[in-house]
Amino acid sequence: METLIQAAYLIAAALFILGLKQMSSPVTARRGIIWAGAGMVLATLATFMSPQILDSDQVSINIMLIIIAIALGGGYAWYSGKKVAMTDMPQMIAMYNGMGGGAAAAIAAVELIKASNEAAHDVTGSSTVADMLGADVAILGILGAIIGTISFSGSIIAWAKLDGRLNRSKLLPMQHVINALLAIVTLGFGVAIYFTNSLDTIIIFYLLALVLGVFITVPVGGADMPVIISLFNALTGLAVGFEGYVLGNAAMIIAGIVVGSAGSLLTQLMAKAMNRSVANVFFAGVGTDAAVVSSDGNEGVMKEIQAQDAGILMSFASQVVIIPGYGMAVAQAQHKIWELTQILTEKGVKVKFAIHPVAGRMPGHMNVLLAEAGVPYDMIYDMEDINADFKNTTVALVIGANDVVNPSAKTDSSSPLFGMPILDAIDADNVIVIKRGRGTGFSGVENPLFFADNAKMLFGDGQKAASELIQAVKEL
């Protein structure tokens, strides 16, 4: 039986890796998640046959508890996952990720408590947790516990912030110093667990780690949240891998470490796309200081355009590139934009979508939102692929995006955006910007694009403006 279970875990691990591999291309992505899902079902079923569980004194009670817990946790997640709106996807991922971190931390808790209990009732009376578990298992178990717990409480804070339930970004003065001290104290208790058999130490250790996760995440600005979520995702993977070692479970080790390293790389890619370093996100408190940049005089005035004229301009264009931002999703304008695209395409206009790596709330989020509206993925272009093409573009239509088309990121070294890669919408013959008002973007930085000679502003709510454009184009 043991061999069969190990074989099931091996197949599951292979399915995870192949599944993730297939998820790296839009053509095979759907099959990828189904393969990975099959692996998960296989591993879960095999675990019910595990002799470790079946040989327990309380086998019937424990198995019943397992089934109840799976039904409750899985049922809740199924319901919430089916219901959540696509725009709210980032915080939902944060929540599920936090649950995984919590599970890894709880596994460690069971092992550590059990070991401390055994050590305390040992004949010698002075055994330690490390004596019971062995040095390697104890160290990785404790490390996994601290990482998983931080990921758990941190992800919950990330969820609350993205969901608009928590808005404060300051808890205490000198937060970073306190965090550093807290981290050292927490690690100290981790070391203490290793060398003692005290249950109290374990409890205090977990409480400190929970607080640490909260303290780390609260100061992080809203714009940096994707980086944090991705980092916690990687950390959970690492914690799962470590606890996999504690339990001697190969599937957990492989899957956890694969996610740990993939997540670390993804975190770096995201941070790079946002022109931030990962360390910056944590320690500089960016997004709070950067927001107070004085606008030093606008060079020119914004020129307004009516939907009618914008419609004419687009109908007779050879190529229109649409640059959507999160503002479009907030206004729920993506369906209208897709309708507009279809009408323009029928008229023989070539329409493309240009996506900045950080459009939406995390990399790729905008693609999901467009896909939901029905936009096929082969009309959607990455920044590197489209930027050279703006020179051949008659109209660049910017909707709900601001900072990602701000040319001062290239030209003005004093701008907080300086160095961030942008979409070169300004190179198009005409730029039409759909915008609610005259204010600045998320970063609070003035956008010279709006004052450029070839740019015209179409003021109004995204959805309403898109409807007007459709009307105007249809009437021609």
Next chain:
Amino acid sequence: MIEGLAAIYIFMLAGFTGYEIISKVPVILHTPLMSGSNFVHGIVLVGAMVALGIAETTGQQVIGFIAVLLGAGNAVGGYVVTERMLEMFRPSNKKAKGEDS
């Protein structure tokens, strides 16, 4: 059990594998992929089941129960949202596959 050097090999190779998978992913799939990898570490459910399965005292059972609860949430939730996102990615020549929507 997996011990010593063998474990280090597994850690190392799994690390390279994860790096390799991500490095070729187009930006448009970053969110689904993050969600997908979030699902994959839902394998923690298996460990949680063992932790609850070997629990001896009520305290351990409570913590184990929480572990399975959270692990199941991670696995199921991760799957549902990833599948929902990926299901929407369609190429423009979708007629070839039949318009099922």
